Amino acid sequence: xxxxxxxxxxxxxxxxxxxxxxxxxxxxxxxxxxxxxxxxxxxxxxxxxxxxxxxxxxxxxxxxxxxxxxxxxxxxxxxxxxxxxxxxxxxxxxxxxxxxxxxxxxxxxxxxxxxxxxxxxxxxxxxxxxxxxxxxxxxxx
Numbered sequence: 001x002x003x004x005x006x007x008x009x010x011x012x013x014x015x016x017x018x019x020x021x022x023x024x025x026x027x028x029x030x031x032x033x034x035x036x037x038x039x040x041x042x043x044x045x046x047x048x049x050x051x052x053x054x055x056x057x058x059x060x061x062x063x064x065x066x067x068x069x070x071x072x073x074x075x076x077x078x079x080x081x082x083x084x085x086x087x088x089x090x091x092x093x094x095x096x097x098x099x100x101x102x103x104x105x106x107x108x109x110x111x112x113x114x115x116x117x118x119x120x121x122x123x124x125x126x127x128x129x130x131x132x133x134x135x136x137x138x139x140x141x
Contacts, residue, residue, distance in 0.1 A: 005047075022047060036082075036089070045091065049078040052123045056096055059121035063113045064102055072101040093132040101140050111137045 007020040014032050020042070021027045033039025053076040064071050081093040096118060100110055114137035118124055124133065 020044075020047070045080040045082050048091070048127070049080045049094070052080075052094060052096065052121075052127065053078040055121040055123035056098065056117055059124075060098065060100070060114055060117035063117055063120075064100070064105070064110075067109075067113065069102050069105045069109075072103065074098060074100045074102075091127075091130050093134070094127065094130055096133065096135045098135070098137050099140055100137070105139070107139050110139050 003023065005020065005022040007018060009018040010016050016031070018030045019027065020030065026047075028042035030041050030043045031039060034041030035043040035045070056078070057074040057076045060076075061071050061074050064074075076096060076098040078097075079095040080091055081095075082089055083092045084090065085092065098114055100114075102110060114135060118133065118135045127133065
């Protein structure tokens with residue numbers, strides 16, 4: 001199944017505005033300030049963060065279930081860092097933080113499965129060019 005998104009930018013970069021849609025129900029607007037100056041609104045890196053968190057959570061859930069420990073829940077946050085590299089805005093780091101509620105598994109096994117999900121989820125694989133992707137994984141009782 002192909003996933004679709006669209007975007008339109010109007011005007012120059014410093015003062016223009018953009019809109020995007022992803023699938024049937026996700027849409028937003030972005031500006032130079034929302035992307036590079038922490039201003040109000042959305043930005044493409046937020047979409048990457050949400051996609052990575054969603055993909056990782058689903059992949060980890062699948063790995064756990066296949067190992068005989070289906071999770072009650074997996075909650076993941078992703079933080080995407082955008083910094084200038086050689087004068088060009090570049091995604092330099094993604095931090096994943098995941099918390100699982102998984103009966104019958106210990107922390108070490110959970111972390112091992114989380115590391116496998118980090119390497120194997122399709123979005124992680126698509127983002128393989130990002131120099132640093134970190135992971136903090138923990139269980140809640």
